[in-house]
Amino acid sequence: MTLEFSRLFSRVLPKxxxxxxxxxxxAIVGFxxxxxxxxxxxxxxxxxxxxxxSMVPPSADHPMGTNTLGFDLYSRMLYGGRTIxxxxxxxxxxxxxxxxxxxxxxxxxxxxxxRSLSVVMDSIYVFPGLILAIAMAAVLGPGITNAAVAIAIVxxxxxFRMIRGHxxxxxxxxYIEAVRSIGAKTRTxxxxxxxxxxxxxxxxxxxxxxxxxxxxxAGLSFxxxxxxxxxxxxxxxxxxxxxxxxxxxxxxxxxxGLMIILLAxxxxxxxxxxxxMTSP
Amino acid sequence: MNSKEVNSQNILAIKGLKTYYPIxxxxxxxxxxxxxxxxKSEFLGLVGxxxxxxxxxxxxxxxxxxxxxxxxxxSILFDGSDIIQxxxxxxxxxxxxxxxxxxxxxxxxxxxxxxxGDHIVETVRWHENITKSEAVAxxxxxxxxxGIGSERFQDYPHQFSGGMRQRVMxxxxxxxxxSLIIADEPTTALDVIVQGRVLDLxxxxxxxxxxxxMLITHDLAAVIERCDNVAVMYAxxxxxxxxxxxxxxxxxxxxxxxxLKSTPNIRVVSSKSSxxxxxxxxxxxPPRGCRFHPRCAFAKDTCRRExxxxxxxxxxxxxxxxLYT
Amino acid sequence: xNEFVKVVSLKKYFPVQxxxxxxxxxxxxxxxxxxxxxxxxxxxxRVMTLAGxxxxxxxxxxxxILRLVEPTExxxxxxxxxxxxxxxxxxxxxxxxxxxxxxDPYASLDPRQKIGDAVxxxxxxxxxxxxxxxxxxxxxMLQKVGLTPPDDFFNLYPRNMSGGQRQRVAIARAIILHPDxxxxxxxxxxxxxxxxxxxxxxxxxxxAEFDLTYLFVTHDLxxxxxxxxxxxxxxxxxxxxxxxKEELYTKPTHPYTICLLSAVxxxxxxxxSHRIVPKGEISSVVHPPPGCRFNPRCPFAQAVCNEKHPDxxxxxxxxSVACFFPQENNGLIDP
Numbered sequence: 001m002t003l004e005f006s007r008l009f010s011r012v013l014p015k016x017x018x019x020x021x022x023x024x025x026x027a028i029v030g031f032x033x034x035x036x037x038x039x040x041x042x043x044x045x046x047x048x049x050x051x052x053x054s055m056v057p058p059s060a061d062h063p064m065g066t067n068t069l070g071f072d073l074y075s076r077m078l079y080g081g082r083t084i085x086x087x088x089x090x091x092x093x094x095x096x097x098x099x100x101x102x103x104x105x106x107x108x109x110x111x112x113x114x115r116s117l118s119v120v121m122d123s124i125y126v127f128p129g130l131i132l133a134i135a136m137a138a139v140l141g142p143g144i145t146n147a148a149v150a151i152a153i154v155x156x157x158x159x160f161r162m163i164r165g166h167x168x169x170x171x172x173x174x175y176i177e178a179v180r181s182i183g184a185k186t187r188t189x190x191x192x193x194x195x196x197x198x199x200x201x202x203x204x205x206x207x208x209x210x211x212x213x214x215x216x217x218a219g220l221s222f223x224x225x226x227x228x229x230x231x232x233x234x235x236x237x238x239x240x241x242x243x244x245x246x247x248x249x250x251x252x253x254x255x256x257g258l259m260i261i262l263l264a265x266x267x268x269x270x271x272x273x274x275x276x277m278t279s280p
Numbered sequence: 281m282n283s284k285e286v287n288s289q290n291i292l293a294i295k296g297l298k299t300y301y302p303i304x305x306x307x308x309x310x311x312x313x314x315x316x317x318x319x320k321s322e323f324l325g326l327v328g329x330x331x332x333x334x335x336x337x338x339x340x341x342x343x344x345x346x347x348x349x350x351x352x353x354x355s356i357l358f359d360g361s362d363i364i365q366x367x368x369x370x371x372x373x374x375x376x377x378x379x380x381x382x383x384x385x386x387x388x389x390x391x392x393x394x395x396x397g398d399h400i401v402e403t404v405r406w407h408e409n410i411t412k413s414e415a416v417a418x419x420x421x422x423x424x425x426x427g428i429g430s431e432r433f434q435d436y437p438h439q440f441s442g443g444m445r446q447r448v449m450x451x452x453x454x455x456x457x458x459s460l461i462i463a464d465e466p467t468t469a470l471d472v473i474v475q476g477r478v479l480d481l482x483x484x485x486x487x488x489x490x491x492x493x494m495l496i497t498h499d500l501a502a503v504i505e506r507c508d509n510v511a512v513m514y515a516x517x518x519x520x521x522x523x524x525x526x527x528x529x530x531x532x533x534x535x536x537x538x539x540l541k542s543t544p545n546i547r548v549v550s551s552k553s554s555x556x557x558x559x560x561x562x563x564x565x566p567p568r569g570c571r572f573h574p575r576c577a578f579a580k581d582t583c584r585r586e587x588x589x590x591x592x593x594x595x596x597x598x599x600x601x602x603l604y605t
Numbered sequence: 606x607n608e609f610v611k612v613v614s615l616k617k618y619f620p621v622q623x624x625x626x627x628x629x630x631x632x633x634x635x636x637x638x639x640x641x642x643x644x645x646x647x648x649x650x651r652v653m654t655l656a657g658x659x660x661x662x663x664x665x666x667x668x669x670i671l672r673l674v675e676p677t678e679x680x681x682x683x684x685x686x687x688x689x690x691x692x693x694x695x696x697x698x699x700x701x702x703x704x705x706x707x708x709d710p711y712a713s714l715d716p717r718q719k720i721g722d723a724v725x726x727x728x729x730x731x732x733x734x735x736x737x738x739x740x741x742x743x744x745x746m747l748q749k750v751g752l753t754p755p756d757d758f759f760n761l762y763p764r765n766m767s768g769g770q771r772q773r774v775a776i777a778r779a780i781i782l783h784p785d786x787x788x789x790x791x792x793x794x795x796x797x798x799x800x801x802x803x804x805x806x807x808x809x810x811x812x813a814e815f816d817l818t819y820l821f822v823t824h825d826l827x828x829x830x831x832x833x834x835x836x837x838x839x840x841x842x843x844x845x846x847x848x849x850k851e852e853l854y855t856k857p858t859h860p861y862t863i864c865l866l867s868a869v870x871x872x873x874x875x876x877x878s879h880r881i882v883p884k885g886e887i888s889s890v891v892h893p894p895p896g897c898r899f900n901p902r903c904p905f906a907q908a909v910c911n912e913k914h915p916d917x918x919x920x921x922x923x924x925s926v927a928c929f930f931p932q933e934n935n936g937l938i939d940p
Contacts, residue, residue, distance in 0.1 A: 173712060174707055174709055174712035174713045175712060175713050175714055175715045175716075177673060177707075177713075178705070178707055178713045178714075178775075178778075179715070179726070180673070181671055181673055181700065181704065181705045182700065182701075182704070182726060182727045182730055182778070182782075183697045183698065183699075183700030183701055183727070183730055183731060184726070184730045185697065185730070188730060192726075193715050193717075193718070196715075196717040196718075197715070197716070197717055329797040329798060329799060330768070330797055441886060441887075444886075471658035471659055471824060472658070472824065472825075472826070472865065472868045472869055473658065473864060473865065473868045473882065473883065475868070475870075476868040476870075476880055476882065477882065480880075498797070498798055499798075499870060500798070500872055501827075501869075501870035501871055501872040502870040504870075504871075504872045504873065504874055505870045505871060505872075505873075505874075505876060505878065506870075524874045525874045528872060528873060528874035529874060538799055539798065539799055540872060542798050542799040542800075542801065542802055543798060543872045544827035544828065544830060544831055545827075545871055545872060545873065546826060546827045546830060546854065546866065546869045546871060547871050547873070547876065549830065549850075549851060549854045549855055552802075552831060553801070553802045553831060554802050555799055555800055555801065555802035555803040555806075556799040556800070557803075559767050559769060559770070559800075560767065560797065
């Protein structure tokens with residue numbers, strides 16, 4: 001049994017530079033996902049209702065203390081994981097399914113299609129991510145879906161550019177010329193040959209993008225433009241706790257901050273590791 | 281051992297050389313026990329196909345094996361001293377100066393942002409303590425000698441064709457007064473007429489300056505035409521080493537015979553070349569016993585079990601084959 | 606004469622990229638005349654080779670015939686139909702009748718595709734039969750090209766195979782549609798010498814079996830001798846000599862052909878090298894010399910060669926040369 005497993009392990013994750021990073025990254029992300037999923041079993045408190053006295057420092061009852069409204073911070077961290085993961089994964093996925101086909105088409109067809117799409121994408125790309133997200137969120141209004149859409153828009157150009165670049169280089173490969181000489185239609189070439197060769201890059205971009213999106217989401221919710229209170233949200237808690245730092249209530253911002261950083265690092269390591277593994 | 285090895289006229293004496301590369305699925309034994317001697321002013325042709333280890337041998341002599349590959353065993357005596365044992369700094373002084381290498385793709389050996397003349401001058405001055413004007417004069421003379429012309433001193437690499445860039449590399453080797461030039465597939469990327477000219481140039485320079493030349497190539501015909509001696513490599517080992525007449529008229533090793541039969545002769549119109557059955561061996565796991573045995577028409581039981589050693593023949597050549605022991 | 610493939614005055618001119626200032630300064634556009642009026646025919650079931658050095662235009666000619674490169678001018682008749690003027694869906698469907706074998710066995714196969722799928726892809730693309738039948742046809746083809754057991758090879762990826770094996774896959778893929786014409790671009794130049802003859806033998810065997818017609822493109826005159834029926838020597842975009850294999854190798858008459866043949870190394874230690882070397886380097890392709898393009902380098906050139914352009918003239922039955930002073934009886938070769 002263990003022999004089979006270790007053989008499978010070595011095939012999926014061959015020994016190489018990226019392996020350690022992928023393992024570390026997956027461990028961190030896996031851990032937070034676990035916490036988020038099993039939150040109800042890990043804490044008795046409801047993160048949206050007062051659980052005790054307010055401003056209680058970390059103690060046996062409240063391992064991470066309570067906030068200004070008396071919500072238990074530990075449960076808010078656990079449930080907050082759900083919020084951020086949902087928003088971020090959904091929005092990155094949205095970015096991918098919008099940006100990727102456009103990048104493919106643009107790179108393969110070239111000409112006027114490529115030029116016009118590139119102009120549009122570049123003008124979006126030019127904006128610093130958070131600012132654009134804030135602007136989008138302000139226009140769309142608060143709410144979890146709107147936040148996801150706002151973030152999605154920010155990252156569409158990233159996918160577009162990377163996929164387009166990759167398509168451009170793969171397009172020139174000899175095997176694409178060979179398939180064209182067989183008489184394959186453009187559709188077959190794009191989805192049967194170029195896309196499979198882009199897939200590894202896509203996975204890497206996805207992972208690194210999520211890391212970035214986490215910080216953007218945290219930023220959005222920091223400004224109250226993401227999910228409405230009292231839905232547990234790390235960015236929101238960060239903002240809420242910030243004024244109390246000088247007075248010594250360190251736990252209000254430390255834990256949300258730590259969670260954001262940890263999740264972002266986790267995805268970053270994963271993305272970097274995958275990048276090393278898929279590079280020739 | 282080959283009687284040539286003891287010859288004090290040997291500029292290069294390789295003994296028991298092993299160069300291995302570790303890769304994910306094993307160790308590539310690229311050069312696996314090669315013993316070879318080259319005398320002064322000799323023109324040696326080292327012939328082999330993919331996986332033979334011929335390029336690795338060339339790189340080993342210059343200690344340019346990229347890590348994690350490394351020379352695992354053996355000695356390389358150049359002018360008497362073992363260059364495997366000397367320090368990196370000493371090797372750097374030797375490399376390019378006494379021993380030069382001309383590579384297959386000269387575009388990557390030449391700095392595209394540097395005029396070729398300046399490149400030569402800078403390299404020479406790194407190795408020797410001479411004035412700039414002296415170096416420039418030497419460089420111009422060398423460019424003339426190789427047929428490029430000193431007037432092209434100020435040109436950039438991209439302004440030259442492939443054949444001419446090769447000649448720039450040869451000019452560099454001359455400037456440095458290299459006594460040994462190793463050319464690794466110098467003409468593979470070139471057209472046949474240009475190939476002829478580059479090889480002619482090397483031959484001429486050898487005549488004029490007494491250079492020692494090692495030509496590493498897969499082109500057996502070119503080697504038989506021009507070289508003094510021919511060494512044939514297969515799967516990391518030397519399988520036959522003799523004069524060009526011996527190899528060209530009467531090859532002993534079945535692989536050499538097969539290779540010769542596979543080399544077309546354009547002068548005999550009705551001739552047809554043949555091929556050697558099977559595929560080249562997996563260098564992480566070469567066949568047991570004689571490495572050529574799976575493809576050999578004469579393979580016996582011994583060949584499958586034991587590794588033949590290089591033995592001297594009456595006519596002075598060496599062969600690694602049980603047919604001749 | 607059975608003119609199965611007929612190429613007429615095929616040309617390919619590439620515009621030279623110029624900077625904005627240059628473009629303002631000069632009135633005319635400059636062109637690289639990569640292929641400048643190539644005409645030849647191939648009989649059905651025969652092998653024609655376009656031989657020449659780099660820059661001769663041989664590969665571009667081959668690709669134009671398959672419409673992988675768009676001709677600037679000229680016609681390509683395949684069994685009477687002009688391929689050069691086809692467009693869109695008609696062209697795409699017609700492609701099944703003309704296929705290519707590429708030079709690089711490592712680059713011409715999709716690394717993420719099983720080779721069995723690569724071989725059956727042409728069938729899929731042209732909507733031939735169903736999935737399981739296609740698989741069967743692919744397996745049969747793998748058998749024919751010597752990749753046995755074919756069921757095992759079907760599931761391999763290119764990275765698990767040697768160069769020689771990959772080239773066999775490329776051949777299988779090119780032949781599976783039973784095309785009328787196969788263009789092979791240097792199919793053995795990246796294969797070990799000791800294996801080349803086996804690939805060439807395979808190609809000839811398949812030609813007989815499937816009644817194929819080949820256009821071979823190569824710089825290697827020794828390889829051309831092994832496989833051709835007819836050889837055309839190209840220089841700077843033009844055919845300078847065209848003849849049957851026997852004629853060309855025993856009685857080469859164009860000075861360039863003679864230089865080329867004399868430069869090929871011979872595995873014979875007694876071969877006294879009488880290399881005839883052309884002077885200088887290849888001329889500018891943007892502004893070729895007036896008259897004969899080879900004249901600045903030709904050891905036999907005379908004044909007229911720089912003034913008038915020699916056209917391809919039939920010297921003997923089936924042997925044409927483009928030269929004012931064809932060099933006969935030079936005794937280079939033993940038949």
